[in-house]
Amino acid sequence: MSNPTIYDVARAAGVGVGTVSRVLNNSTRVSPETQQKVLSAIRALGFRRSKVARQLSTGIQHRNIGVILPFITHPSFVERLRGVQLALQDQDNDFNLVLYNVTEPGRFHEQLLAIVEQAAVDGLLIATLNVSDEQRALLVEAGIPFVTLSDGCTGQLNCISPDNIRGGYMATQHLLELGHRRIAYVGDEFPNIYGFPTSELRYRGYLAALEEYDVPFRSEYVCLGPHGEDTAHRLTETLLALPEPPTAIFAMSDIQAVGCILAIRGAGLRVPEDISVIGFDDVQLSRYIGLTTIRQHLEQSGYLGLQLLLNMLSTPDNVVPRQLPPLELVLRGTTQPYKSL
Amino acid sequence: MSNPTIYDVARAAGVGVGTVSRVLNNSTRVSPETQQKVLSAIRALGFRRSKVARQLSTGIQHRNIGVILPFITHPSFVERLRGVQLALQDQDNDFNLVLYNVTEPGRFHEQLLAIVEQAAVDGLLIATLNVSDEQRALLVEAGIPFVTLSDGCTGQLNCISPDNIRGGYMATQHLLELGHRRIAYVGDEFPNIYGFPTSELRYRGYLAALEEYDVPFRSEYVCLGPHGEDTAHRLTETLLALPEPPTAIFAMSDIQAVGCILAIRGAGLRVPEDISVIGFDDVQLSRYIGLTTIRQHLEQSGYLGLQLLLNMLSTPDNVVPRQLPPLELVLRGTTQPYKSL
DNA sequence: CTGTTAGCGCGTTCAC
DNA sequence: GTGAACGCGCTAACAG
Numbered sequence: 001m002s003n004p005t006i007y008d009v010a011r012a013a014g015v016g017v018g019t020v021s022r023v024l025n026n027s028t029r030v031s032p033e034t035q036q037k038v039l040s041a042i043r044a045l046g047f048r049r050s051k052v053a054r055q056l057s058t059g060i061q062h063r064n065i066g067v068i069l070p071f072i073t074h075p076s077f078v079e080r081l082r083g084v085q086l087a088l089q090d091q092d093n094d095f096n097l098v099l100y101n102v103t104e105p106g107r108f109h110e111q112l113l114a115i116v117e118q119a120a121v122d123g124l125l126i127a128t129l130n131v132s133d134e135q136r137a138l139l140v141e142a143g144i145p146f147v148t149l150s151d152g153c154t155g156q157l158n159c160i161s162p163d164n165i166r167g168g169y170m171a172t173q174h175l176l177e178l179g180h181r182r183i184a185y186v187g188d189e190f191p192n193i194y195g196f197p198t199s200e201l202r203y204r205g206y207l208a209a210l211e212e213y214d215v216p217f218r219s220e221y222v223c224l225g226p227h228g229e230d231t232a233h234r235l236t237e238t239l240l241a242l243p244e245p246p247t248a249i250f251a252m253s254d255i256q257a258v259g260c261i262l263a264i265r266g267a268g269l270r271v272p273e274d275i276s277v278i279g280f281d282d283v284q285l286s287r288y289i290g291l292t293t294i295r296q297h298l299e300q301s302g303y304l305g306l307q308l309l310l311n312m313l314s315t316p317d318n319v320v321p322r323q324l325p326p327l328e329l330v331l332r333g334t335t336q337p338y339k340s341l
Numbered sequence: 342m343s344n345p346t347i348y349d350v351a352r353a354a355g356v357g358v359g360t361v362s363r364v365l366n367n368s369t370r371v372s373p374e375t376q377q378k379v380l381s382a383i384r385a386l387g388f389r390r391s392k393v394a395r396q397l398s399t400g401i402q403h404r405n406i407g408v409i410l411p412f413i414t415h416p417s418f419v420e421r422l423r424g425v426q427l428a429l430q431d432q433d434n435d436f437n438l439v440l441y442n443v444t445e446p447g448r449f450h451e452q453l454l455a456i457v458e459q460a461a462v463d464g465l466l467i468a469t470l471n472v473s474d475e476q477r478a479l480l481v482e483a484g485i486p487f488v489t490l491s492d493g494c495t496g497q498l499n500c501i502s503p504d505n506i507r508g509g510y511m512a513t514q515h516l517l518e519l520g521h522r523r524i525a526y527v528g529d530e531f532p533n534i535y536g537f538p539t540s541e542l543r544y545r546g547y548l549a550a551l552e553e554y555d556v557p558f559r560s561e562y563v564c565l566g567p568h569g570e571d572t573a574h575r576l577t578e579t580l581l582a583l584p585e586p587p588t589a590i591f592a593m594s595d596i597q598a599v600g601c602i603l604a605i606r607g608a609g610l611r612v613p614e615d616i617s618v619i620g621f622d623d624v625q626l627s628r629y630i631g632l633t634t635i636r637q638h639l640e641q642s643g644y645l646g647l648q649l650l651l652n653m654l655s656t657p658d659n660v661v662p663r664q665l666p667p668l669e670l671v672l673r674g675t676t677q678p679y680k681s682l
Numbered sequence: 683c684t685g686t687t688a689g690c691g692c693g694t695t696c697a698c
Numbered sequence: 699g700t701g702a703a704c705g706c707g708c709t710a711a712c713a714g
C-alpha cells in the first residue's frame with residue numbers, strides 16, 4: 001500500500017538498488033539496456049523517490065524559513081512579503097520560503113504547534129499576529145529562532161514594530177494643526193480577532209493628541225468594527241448622520257480610509273473640501289489614489305525582519321538589532337485646512 | 342563540526358539514545374533526574390533534532406506544493422496567490438505552500454533544475470512563466486505534476502489561461518464602439534523578458550479589432566517597452582507629443598493604464614474627457630481608481646490552477662479539466678464616447 | 683558496468 | 699525506567 005521504494009524497483013527490474021540509484025542520479029556508468037529496464041520498472045510501479053531519505057543520505061538539507069501571517073485581503077501583507085522576498089534574495093542563500101496562512105484566528109496556535117512538531121522550519125517570521133508567552137516559550141524550547149512583525153511589542157530584540165501610538169498621534173496632530181477640532185477615529189475593534197492591539201495603540205495616540213491640543217474627547221466620534229473597507233464605509237455613514245458630524249477622519253488603515261472616502265462621496269460630499277481623511281500604512285494603493293497617510297515602511301519591516309532572522313540563524317551569538325525608519329507623514333490630497341461654513 | 346546528534350547528547354548526558362528520544366518526545370516514562378541531565382546536555386551542545394531524520398523515521402512526510410512566479414511588483418501575482426491560497430484552504434489538506442521567486446528570467450531554468458534535483462516539491466504551479474518543451478520533459482520525467490498559469494498555452498490540459506487575443510479584441514472593440522478611431526496600444530515589448538507572449542497576444546486582438554472595423558493601422562500608435570507604470574508613463578508622453586495624438590489608449594495591463602492616466606493628467610488633459618483609457622486584468626487597484634478594464638479573473642486562475650494540481654496529485658487517473666470564466670468588459674469611469682473637438 | 687553494504691539521524695520496539 | 703538494536707529510503711564507497 002505504501003509507496004514503492006528503490007528496492008521494489010530493483011526487484012522488478014532484476015537489478016540491485018545501487019543501479020537504480022545510479023539511473024536516478026543520471027550517473028553515466030550504466031549500460032543503456034539496464035537503464036531502460038530500470039526506467040520502465042520505475043514507470044510501471046509509479047515510483048517516486050523519497051525526498052527525506054535522499055536528504056538524510058546526502059546530508060544536503062535545504063533549509064526552510066517560514067512566514068506565518070493572516071492571509072487577509074489586506075494589502076499590507078503583500079508589502080511585507082515583498083520585503084521578505086527582497087531580503088531573501090539579497091542574502092542569496094538557498095532558503096526556501098514557506099508560507100503559512102492563518103485563516104482563522106483560533107487556528108494559529110494549532111498551526112504553530114504543527115510547525116514545531118514537524119520541525120518544518122528553521123526559522124519563523126510571524127507577521128501581524130500576537131504571540132503569547134506560552135507560544136514564545138514553545139518556539140524557544142523547540143530551538144526555532146523567530147522574529148515577530150507585531151504591532152505591539154515593546155523593545156524586544158526579535159521584534160520589528162513601528163511606534164503605533166506615535167503614529168496615531170502624528171495623524172491626529174496633522175488634522176489638529178490644520179485647524180480641525182471635530183475629528184473622528186475609525187478603526188478595528190480592539191483587541192481585534194487576531195489579538196493584536198494595533199487599533200488600540202493608534203487610538204491611544206489619537207487620544208493623546210486630542211488632549212495635548214485641549215480638544216474634548218467625544219465618544220460618538222469613535223467608530224470601531226471589524227477590519228475592512230466595507231465596515232469603514234458603514235461606520236462613516238453613521239458618522240455623517242450625526243447632528244454634528246466630524247470635519248476630519250483618522251482611519252487606522254489606508255483600506256479603511258478608502259471606505260471612509262467612498263462613504264463621504266456617496267453622501268454627496270467631497271474629500272477634502274468637506275471632510276478631510278487621513279489613513280495609516282501607506283500601501284501602494286494610497287499613492288495611486290492620492291491618500292494622505294502615515295507611512296510605516298511595511299516593505300522595510302519585512303526586509304528587516306527577515307534579515308534579522310537570517311542573522312539569528314547564521315550567527316546566533318552576534319545578533320544585531322534592527323531599527324525601522326521613523327514613521328512619516330505623507331502629505332497627499334485628502335486633507336486640507338478646516339474652513340468653517 | 343557537523344551538528345550534534347542524539348548520540349552526542351546521549352554520550353554527554355551519560356544515557357542511551359532511546360532516553361534522549363523519549364525526552365524529546367515528551368514521553369512520560371522518564372525519571373525527572375535523567376530528564377534534567379538530558380535537557381541540560383541538549384542545551385549545552387546546542388542540539389537540534391534533524392527534521393529529515395525524524396520524518397524518515399516516523400514516515401510522516403508533509404508534502405509541499407510549490408508556486409514559482411516572477412515576484413515582480415506587479416499586483417497580479419498577489420491576486421493569483423490569493424486564489425492559490427483559497428484553493429489550498431478549501432481542500433483542507435496539509436500541503437505546505439513553498440514560494441519560489443524568479444528574480445531574473447535567466448535563473449528560472451536553474452531554479453527549476455534545483456527544484457527537480459532536490460525533489461523539493463510534490464507538485465508545482467508555474468505562474469506567468471514560459472515553460473519550454475525541455476522543461477516540461479524535465480518535470481514529467483521527475484514525476485512532478487505541474488500546472489502552468491501561462492498566457493499563451495493552447496488547449497493543454499494542465500494549463501489555465503485566459504484568451505488574451507480575445508481580450509485584446511474586446512478592449513479595442515469597446516473603444517471602437519465608442520467611436521474612437523485613433524487608438525493607441527501601450528504594452529510590453531514582446532516577447533517580454535520572461536518569455537511570455539501576453540503582450541503580443543493582446544496586441545493581435547487589437548489588430549484584429551482594428552481590421553474588423555476598417556480602421557487603418559498606424560505604427561506610431563503602438564508603444565512597447567519594459568513592463569511597468571513608469572515606462573507606460575513615458576510612452577504615453579511620446580504619444581501625446583504626436584502631431585495627431587490618439588483619442589483613446591488600450592493599455593495591456595492595469596498598472597500600465599495607471600501610467601497612461603498619470604501622463605495624460607500630467608499633460609493637463611483629462612481622462613476620459615480628452616482621452617479614454619482602458620486597461621487589462623482588473624486588479625484590486627482598478628476598482629478603487631475606477632478604471633475601465635478587461636477582467637481576467639486572476640484570483641480564479643490561481644484557484645483553478647491549484648485545484649487542478651491537487652486533483653492531479655490525488656487522482657492522477659482522473660484529472661478533470663478546469664475552465665476559466667470568460668473575460669469580461671468592466672465598465673468604470675475612464676472611457677467615454679469620442680467627441681470631435 | 684553492477685551488486686552489496688554501511689551509514690545518514692531519529693523513533694520505536696524489545697529485553698533488561 | 700532505561701539501553702540496545704532495528705528500520706525508515708536512499709546514496710556512496712567498495713568489491714567484484
